[in-house]
Amino acid sequence: MSQIQSSNLGYPRIGEKREWKKVLEQYWAGDLDKDTFLNKMEEIRLQHLKKQKEQGIDLIPIGDFSFYDHVLDTAVMFGLVPERFDYATGPVSLETYFDMARGNKGAVACEMTKWFNTNYHYIVPELNNAEPKLVENRPLTFYKEAKQKLNIDGKPVILGPVTFVKLSKGYKKSEFHDLVKRFVPLYAEILQELQTEGVQWVQIDEPIVATNITYEELELLREVYQQLHEAAPNVHVILQTYFDHIEYFKEVCSLPVHGIGLDFVQDGGHHLNALKSFGFPNDKVLAAGVVNGRNIWRCNLEEQISLLTEISEFVTNDRLIVQPSSSLLHVPVTVKSEEALDEVLKNALSFADEKINEVVVLTKALNNGIESIQEQLKESITAIQSLNHSSFRNNSDVQDAIKNIHVYDVGRRADFSVRQELQANTFGLPILPTTTIGSFPQTKEVRNQRLKWRKGELTDAEYEEYIKAEIKNWIDIQEELGLDVLVHGEFERTDMVEYFGEKLLGFQFTKFGWVQSYGSRCVKPPLIYGDVDLKESMTVKETVFAQSLTSKPVKGMLTGPITILNWSFVRDDISRFDVANQIALALRKEVDCLEKNGIRMIQVDEPAIREGLPLKRENWDRYLNEAVYAFKLATTSVQDETQIHTHMCYSDFKNIITTIDELDADVISIETSRSHGELIQAFEETTYNKGIGLGVYDIHSPRVPKVEELLRNIDRALQVLDPKLFWINPDCGLKTRGIEETIAALKVMVEAAEFTREKLLVNNS
Structure with a gap:
């Protein structure tokens, strides 16, 4: 035979x-x-x-x-x-x-x-x-x-x-x-x-x-x-x-x-x-x-x-x-x-x-x-x-929450137009406010200090003091540069998914579970193996400390449920969307905790929404609807005065602009400098009436941009976007950049924003 x-x-x-x-x-x-x-x-x-x-x-x-x-x-x-x-x-x-x-x-x-x-x-x-x-x-x-x-x-x-x-x-x-x-x-x-x-x-x-x-x-x-x-x-x-x-x-x-x-x-x-x-x-x-x-x-x-x-x-x-x-x-x-x-x-x-x-x-x-x-x-x-x-897979509290998911309201209390006015009064920001996406340079010293702490060569208290010093240094730098909305810099974080996975129930990390991402770049995706829940607050301590150092708003920084899902190995005994909603409910608790501790701007990043689209177009609507639901489940419990931000990496947004709008985030920032004109064309075809920041310079290059380049990018965007809604920010996080080039580039960005503000005031006077 x-x-x-x-x-x-x-x-x-x-x-x-x-x-x-x-x-x-x-x-x-x-x-x-x-x-x-x-x-x-x-x-x-x-x-x-x-x-x-x-x-x-x-x-x-x-x-x-x-x-x-x-x-x-x-x-x-x-x-x-x-x-x-x-x-x-x-x-x-x-x-x-x-x-x-x-x-x-x-x-x-x-x-x-x-x-x-x-x-x-x-x-x-x-x-x-x-x-x-x-x-x-x-x-x-x-x-x-x-x-x-x-x-x-x-x-x-x-x-x-x-x-x-x-x-x-x-x-x-x-x-x-x-x-x-x-x-x-x-x-x-x-x-x-x-x-x-x-x-x-x-x-x-x-x-x-x-x-x-x-x-x-x-x-x-x-x-x-x-x-x-x-x-x-x-x-x-x-x-x-x-x-x-x-x-x-x-x-x-x-x-x-x-x-x-x-x-x-x-x-x-x-x-x-x-x-x-x-x-x-x-x-x-x-x-x-x-x-x-x-x-x-x-x-x-x-x-x-x-x-x-x-x-x-x-x-x-x-x-x-x-x-x-x-x-x-x-x-x-x-x-x-x-x-x-x-x-x-x-x-x-x-x-x-x-x-x-x-x-x-x-x-x-x-x-x-x-x-x-x-x-x-x-x-x-x-x-x-x-x-x-x-x-691990029989957490009755989590499972009951998923069974009764319908009890959660996934809509903001007021429409964006109402929220916009309330938030304008709350924050008092200038037109074309400047900010960054979240992370600042993780130098060799930062990584070495983290490694020493993991090995037990630094006590928890010593490591915490080191992180606080880095946060204070970069709050001072941002103040000096004249940025309008600040971030704490994420110096305590290794990776935007790993950091949260280590602090959530239901996640596990391997020692040698590496896979190739590109070239020699290997990543170690977390294993989502059990019911996901929040053990204790994950970001409040560092964010509240940063806010205590400045009168300007400091954004709380979280990774969104769909990005965590798409960048992990996910359990296969229940639906992926049930897992996404478990993550979203855990993040919802963290969002509420940040708000209760005085953080009124909270950024929940979803860079991986677009890349998770199914191969078949007929499956897109379900995926995108579920992605929007999970994001809103995580973010819509806040007061109208609290401003929800999100960030996405560029990838053919023309097909999902409607989805971006449905997220109902108060401000979205998009990585776009390498395809600036192409993305702006998409906004010419579709009206977008919420806060938006199209990245004005490419953070993947070590070169410091010239003011003229940024002015061109800003002017091009303002041809199709309302200046009252437009934010000025880099393309993406600055974790991989050097300190000197980061400061120099942000200085140019602030200069371009101030120049454009003055021009708008003159034109409108």
């Missing part, structure tokens, strides 16, 4: 203890020469393949490893280097590769943006008048390496041409089809060389198929893959999709490829229903993604065996592959390193290595019968039940 095979789609690059990150940064710092760097990276890459082989994966992904980003890898494979980087022809050098990712003295780095709706960022290819050529067959190189050094007959992974061009920039929409076709001969060449080498399986990732593609794009896919099939008919191509369900199920499954990879975790049940309605072609392999590649909870083996049993009714064993739902790039490497975690929680976790084991166990169950995995099945059931029955 033919056997079902196991497969993986991609493995985390960073290593169990972030070895990859350390090697990368040593090379950038000049502490490693190129040969040593390449040798160390090869060791890490081969170790990852070896681990998958030892665990029993049949189809091991090759070429998913990267020095920075897989989309950038694809671009340089085709010689797509922007002119500013001085590239001529031939294979792209390591130096040029990193210049594209990080920039150099003479050329700005390529743009970076989110990979679909994940928290991973990719380098955006630039196709301006590009003439793509295959300058290096990366999949072939890494296939040979795995074969020769580990005797692994791997499965090369390639980002598909339709998705690659769709994610690129520098071309008109009308040019899309022709651009894709220009890449097809290059992909054909890759496959032909792999075929000559004897490669059996190739995974071509086309996640764009899980978005709202058009019928014309579907026909383009058919044309592309027909040409690729004709070029290399002996290579078994799996067209791999993930992150949502595919539309045009019958049509996609009939594409001229050997296999279709489908996500059975984040598809909302659509794929199983489609199988029941349409069946599956007899001449194709179905690669079923049944282990969650994006979350960190142990697989319910019993449920997934049941799902696979249903799937197997439509495909024979020799045409079924068991795999994760997506690349494991999005989860940490292994649970084994988390020795300090509570056993109940630890046993319920599954990182990359554990997920690979789950894939192998599920495959074994299908091939050898469920009795062959009785021990693993029992462990799975026990671990999941233990967490679900634990006190």
Whole structure:
């Protein structure tokens, strides 16, 4: 009887203890020469393949490893280097590769943006008048390496041409089809060389198929893959999709490829229903993604065996592959390193290595019968039940609050026009008030003092006095600069989510649970594993101290419920929106506490609302409505005189301006300096009648802006926004900037605000 095979789609690059990150940064710092760097990276890459082989994966992904980003890898494979980087022809050098990712003295780095709706960022290819050529067959190189050094007959992974061009920039929409076709001969060449080498399986990732593609794009896919099939008919191509369900199920499954990879975790049940309605072609392999590649909870083996049993009714064993739902790039490497975690929680976790084991166990169950995995099945059931029955997930106060969520009023007492007048009388601010987004530079000294405190080398009292001194210093600086609304600077905070997660019930942090965000930048998302509640006030002490030092208003600073949700690994036993509302209720208590302690401006930041949008447009309304509800649940209990602020990072706000308005915040600040004109166009098309600050200078650059630049940005905004509603602020928080450049830039910002105020007074006199 033919056997079902196991497969993986991609493995985390960073290593169990972030070895990859350390090697990368040593090379950038000049502490490693190129040969040593390449040798160390090869060791890490081969170790990852070896681990998958030892665990029993049949189809091991090759070429998913990267020095920075897989989309950038694809671009340089085709010689797509922007002119500013001085590239001529031939294979792209390591130096040029990193210049594209990080920039150099003479050329700005390529743009970076989110990979679909994940928290991973990719380098955006630039196709301006590009003439793509295959300058290096990366999949072939890494296939040979795995074969020769580990005797692994791997499965090369390639980002598909339709998705690659769709994610690129520098071309008109009308040019899309022709651009894709220009890449097809290059992909054909890759496959032909792999075929000559004897490669059996190739995974071509086309996640764009899980978005709202058009019928014309579907026909383009058919044309592309027909040409690729004709070029290399002996290579078994799996067209791999993930992150949502595919539309045009019958049509996609009939594409001229050997296999279709489908996500059975984040598809909302659509794929199983489609199988029941349409069946599956007899001449194709179905690669079923049944282990969650994006979350960190142990697989319910019993449920997934049941799902696979249903799937197997439509495909024979020799045409079924068991795999994760997506690349494991999005989860940490292994649970084994988390020795300090509570056993109940630890046993319920599954990182990359554990997920690979789950894939192998599920495959074994299908091939050898469920009795062959009785021990693993029992462990799975026990671990999941233990967490679900634990006190962590059975906080009756929180659960009663969610059941009776309707009793909470999520509307402000008065309309904005009434609140605006009351707040104007309360604060007495000038027209075009100046402020910052919240954080000030976290110097090496600040980080060292925090580390000493965490290690017990500083007492709580000593650390608190140090933080107070930093707050006082920056209150004095803000007063001297002439800012109108001040902040305490957030010197006690490591990260805008981690800080709150450490102080809320239901959150846990790992020691080595790192994932790649971009380049060598790794983040350690909190685990929301239980019912969320407020233990004690989180921000009152520092904010009240700062307010005691000045007669000007000081903003209380919180991170909003949707951002905390989107930047965490979230429990999967209840709905995400129930979790968001639990967080919102905890924040509501903190907002009330700040107000009772005399803080009358409170900023609840939601930079991640836009990036959490579902891939399918038909799911946007529900998501946005729930996001608005959670924000208002957290913020609307205050008096009309209390001013609620929020901040968002820029990302195509044209589609969600209505949502921004519905948040009913008194003031919103938006990161916009890099796309100032584009965002202002959105406000030309939609009237916005609440307080708003469009960031007037880019905080991601160390340069100090000139007054003329800021005046242009302010004047452009005032063409469409009411001066009585307009605030002047930087793009984002100033945590990563140096002290001198921060002070110099804010001085310029205040000068620009004062100049514009005087001009408005003259014009209106």
